[in-house]
Amino acid sequence: MISVLMIEDDPDFATLLSEYLVQFNIKVTNYEDPYIGLSSSIKNYDCLILDLTLPGIDGLDVCREIRQKSDIPIIISSARGDISDKVVGLQIGADDYLPKPYDPKEMYARIMSLIRRSKKQSNHGNQTINSSFKIDERKHEISYNGNVLTLTPAEYEILDYLIHQHGFSVSREQLVQHCKSLKDKDSKSLDVIIGRLRTKINDSSKTPKHIFSVRGIGYKLIG
Structure with a gap:
């Protein structure tokens, strides 16, 4: 599960966003008190959503203090429309700025984009490695337990995305949107691809070792 820290003094707004994100296996912990x-x-969180208009302290000062001690991805979420706030926020270490009001779908997309980018930066060179899978982006190849898999373009894109989101639940919509080679943009086509991938890594849908179905959401890859 993705853990998001939120510093927002509007509890109704925080609850609305939390209830939307939980369907994507994202847990939001909000503090109305910025202190x-x-x-x-x-360090226990994957991302921070930070309001600027806070009781007792300006959100930009909070951003400065957090950036001094952590490289956590920071999204500033504010109703303040002054362009200088956005510029200063990005200059002092925020990674993104989303003005209120916004559609929760956009916040979800930005959270996932930042986490994906952060995970890529933590990898070394052009290879993404975990215990079983290795991606060689230069050769456009994915290996499983040291053996290069023979994959169609759509299979490569889906498996590549699952590996980069390692351990996180990914919605069916995300996978379909990410797979540019998927001609038929429906869930049945995705199920077929997941089934083929499971066959190629000797995985089972009933007793999976790597590709798990997450009820009501989509899939996640472990191992």
Whole structure:
């Protein structure tokens, strides 16, 4: 599950966003008091959503303080329309700026984009490695337990995306949108691709080792 820290003094707004994101296996922990948010263990979270208009302290100061002690991805979410706030926020370390009001779908997309980018930056060179899978982006190849898999373009794109989101649940919509080679953009085509991938890595849908179905959401890859 993805853990998001939110510092937002509007509890109704925070609850609305939390209820939307939980369907994508994203848990939001909100602090209305920015000082409590600052004292929380940042390392336990994958992303921070930060309001600027906060009680007792400006959100830009919170951003500065957090960036000094952590490289957590930061999304500033604010109703303040001054362009200088956006410019300063990005200059002092925020990774994104989303003005209020916004559609929760857009916040979800930005969270996933930032986490994906952060994970790529933590990898070394052109290879993404975990215990079983290795991606060689230069050769456009994916190996499983040291053996190069023979994949169609659509299979490569789906498996590549699942590996980069390792351990995180990915919605069916995300996978379909990400797969540019998928001509038939429906869930049945995705199920066929997942089935073929499971066959190629000797995985089972009933007792999976790697590709797990997440009820009501989509899939996640482990191992």
